Amino acid sequence: MAGFYIHIPFCKKLCHYCDFYFSMSLENKEKMLKALALEIEQRREYLGGETITTLYFGGGTPTICTAAELEELINTVKRFYPCQLEEVTVEANPDDLSADYLSQLKAIGVNRLSIGIQSFVERDLLLMNRRHNAQMAMEVVPMAQAAGFNNITIDLIYGIPEQTQAEWEQNLTIALSLGVQHISSYHLSIEPKTVFGNRMKRGLFHPVDDELSEQLYAILEKKLIEGGFEHYEVSNFAKPGFYSKHNTSYWNYTKYIGVGPSAHSFNGISRQWNIANNGKYLNAIQNSEIYWEQENMSAAEQYNEFILTSLRTAWGIDKKRLQQQFQHHFIDYFYTSIEPHLASGKLVDTGTNIRIPSHFFLVSDGIMSDLFFVED
Ligand code: SF4
Known part of the structure; x- marks a missing residue:
């Protein structure tokens, strides 16, 4: 039993808190999809024949790809690895989702959506430079449910400057009213190489204080547990039976393979991580050069x-x-x-x-x- 992660390293816009690896130029998208397929094929021995039970498209923004492009990658995994896929997750940006696209995702075997809502408050979304607005945040879950998705997780961020306790509570009330099965909630973290990190260095951005962080966390726990969720991991809450199978396998020390720029892999003995640069990754794959670093763990x-x-x-x-x-x-x-x-x-x-x-x-x-x- 093993997990498979595919990194789609493109985003249309830079969120101000983000320090993941991606490129905003889509020029190399087709080349990248071919390279991902090649890496999937080349690394077929990595897990030693272990059966793949979960497949996760993360990013970047996987929903930059058409359903046909994602399907091709799923089929490539199935071609080269023994698979009994129980969970196929796609991370989605709310403004990429339409009724048609959602139906197509369902048709290609995606059975779990992870939607990056982050907040239902317009001011928060603008501050974080998200692509969607509050109205889209409200509409996207019912749209996914209408397309037949019954395993939906949303991301929510707390500890955003100017966010009040009442606003955070309201965010959670809305999330609960939507009937999602899973919620991942993270405190806004200010990393040095982000827009917020840069503003903080210049004294233009002030993170919330520890006391407020603790209060917001207490609200999160109370509201979601009262709403029938289990707090099963530091940042993750699920209705019974809806723990993320893919992420749970990371926490249970199960083997996984990650393909694409910056993706990590673990086969029980060593950790491996791919180069976090689209151009260098593409060149290395095309020229059969090494595009990863590896460490055997002591x-x-x-x-x-x-x-x-x-x-x-x-x-x-x-x-x-x-x-x-x-x-x-x-x-x-x-x-x-x-x-x-x-x-x-x-x-x-x-x-x-x-x-x-x-x-x-x-x-x-x-x-x-x-x-x-x-x-x-
Ligand atoms: S969509 Fe995700 S990966 Fe892309 S910039 Fe925003 S937070 Fe980062």
């Missing part, structure tokens, strides 16, 4: 990765798996380092698992880093 890196991915989830660290997978000195280190957090309630021992209670997810980074094994 035992300590594998242990830290296991801690990081497991503690992001509501189920946390499986003690039996920890015992089976790691040497004694890591296990001893683990049980010593969790003691203060168990005493403070930031970690809980369920008998089989060690997990972070969801109301402490906001400070999960600090808890995890205390548990990391530092090599001499």
